[in-house]
Each structure stands twice: as structure tokens, then as C-alpha cells.
Amino acid sequence: MDQLSASLAATLQAARHDRDLSVNALAERSGVSRAMIGKIERGEAQPTAVLLGRLSGALGMTLSELVARAERSDGDEGRVRRTADQPVWTDPATGYRRRAVSPGTDSPLELVEVELPPGASVSYPADAYIFKTQQLWVLSGRLRFHEGELAHDLDAGDCIELGVPSPTTFHNPSTAVCRYLVALVKTRS
Numbered sequence: 579m580d581q582l583s584a585s586l587a588a589t590l591q592a593a594r595h596d597r598d599l600s601v602n603a604l605a606e607r608s609g610v611s612r613a614m615i616g617k618i619e620r621g622e623a624q625p626t627a628v629l630l631g632r633l634s635g636a637l638g639m640t641l642s643e644l645v646a647r648a649e650r651s652d653g654d655e656g657r658v659r660r661t662a663d664q665p666v667w668t669d670p671a672t673g674y675r676r677r678a679v680s681p682g683t684d685s686p687l688e689l690v691e692v693e694l695p696p697g698a699s700v701s702y703p704a705d706a707y708i709f710k711t712q713q714l715w716v717l718s719g720r721l722r723f724h725e726g727e728l729a730h731d732l733d734a735g736d737c738i739e740l741g742v743p744s745p746t747t748f749h750n751p752s753t754a755v756c757r758y759l760v761a762l763v764k765t766r767s
Contacts, residue, residue: 582648582665583624589648591619593637608636627669627676627700635705642688642762649678657681672698674748679759690760692748694721699749712740712762719756722749732758 594604601619605612610632617623618633625633627641634644649665659681666677672695679689694700714723715737723730726744731751740746750756 582667584621586625586630586645586648586667587619587621589644590625590633590637593639593644593647594619597637599637604633604636608632610636624670626671627674628671628702631702635703640762640764641702642690642760643764645676646678646680646682646688649682669700672700674698674700686764688760688762688764690762691717692758692760694719694748694750694756694758696750696753696755699747701745701747704743704745712760714738714740715759715761717757717759719750719754720752721756721758722751723747724749 594601599607601612601615604610605615608615610629614623614629615633618625618629630644631641634641637644645667659679664677664679666675668675674695675693677691677693679691680687714721714732716732716734718734720734721732723732723738724745724747725741726746730738732738
């Protein structure tokens with residue numbers, strides 16, 4: 579298991595404990611089985627992006643916030659994050675790659691670069707989007723972005739601001755990798 583996956587397991591368990599939730603309670607809230615949560619927390623299973631989205635939403639966090647906490651746990655601080663120091667996480671089910679671009683500061687703004695392989699889809703429930711504003715900017719390729727029943731076909735250079743939280747699906751309908759930047763402003767608690 580790589581360091582980011584191990585840190586993600588520990589971060590998920592710490593977030594659950596911080597909220598005084600049992601594995602049973604988190605399973606009930608997220609729809610993820612107790613057995614899978616246990617395997618993820620012990621580092622025996624690498625979670626998919628979809629599972630992390632469901633778990634983070636049930637914990638009252640964004641997926642980005644959960645992964646960012648795991649990324650920061652290795653002591654990465656400062657206002658500059660060099661390319662070589664930007665953590666990359668790959669979804670074992672789809673090949674979706676997430677790279678944390680933003681420095682490991684406490685800024686409410688977060689930038690994440692995503693690579694979505696040809697034909698791949700990743701879906702998240704509405705409660706995975708607990709933040710003020712999110713925009714997607716397609717850097718290359720094509721992205722079909724579903725917000726609830728509404729579908730947006732986006733090409734390189736197109737940018738969209740997400741509406742009210744709803745179930746979403748990111749789909750690459752093409753034969754080339756789709757790269758997009760996610761910019762979000764987190765609500766301060």
C-alpha cells in the first residue's frame with residue numbers, strides 16, 4: 579500500500595472517531611457495508627472514488643476535503659506545492675486520477691486536476707458536495723457531466739459552475755483521456 583492510501587485509511591478512521599460514529603452508524607449513513615469500511619480503515623482494501631464520495635458525504639465532508647486531509651498528514655505545509663510534491667491518487671476501479679494542485683494550507687480555495695480515462699464514469703451522491711461553490715474547467719478532451727437529470731457536454735476550454743447539490747456523474751464519452759480542473763471554495767465551519 580502506498581503512503582497516500584495508508585494515510586487515507588487513517589484519515590477516514592479519524593474523521594469517523596471525531597464525529598463519534600461507530601462503523602455501524604457510518605455504514606447506515608453511507609450505504610457502504612461495515613465489512614468494507616473496516617477493510618478500508620485497516621488498509622486491506624483500496625477504496626474507489628465512488629465509495630470515498632459516499633463515505634465523505636456521510637461524514638459531512640467533501641471528497642476533496644477528505645483526500646486533502648490525508649495528503650496533508652505527511653507534513654506538507656507551505657504556500658508552494660511543487661509538481662513533484664503534488665499527491666496523486668488513482669481510483670482502482672476506473673483509473674480516475676486525482677492530483678492535488680493546491681498547497682497544503684488552510685485556504686478555502688482548492689484546485690484539483692483530474693484525468694478521466696476514455697469511457698470511464700464516476701458518480702457521486704448529492705451529499706458529497708458540501709461546499710459553497712465548485713467549478714469545472716475542461717483542459718483537454720470531452721466531459722459529459724450529469725447534475726441530477728441535467729446533462730452538460732463540455733469540450734476543452736469549457737467551464738461550468740455547479741448548481742445546487744445533486745447526484746452527479748462525470749463521464750468521458752470519447753476515446754481520449756479527459757483532463758479537467760476542479761476549483762472549489764469550501765464553506766468555513
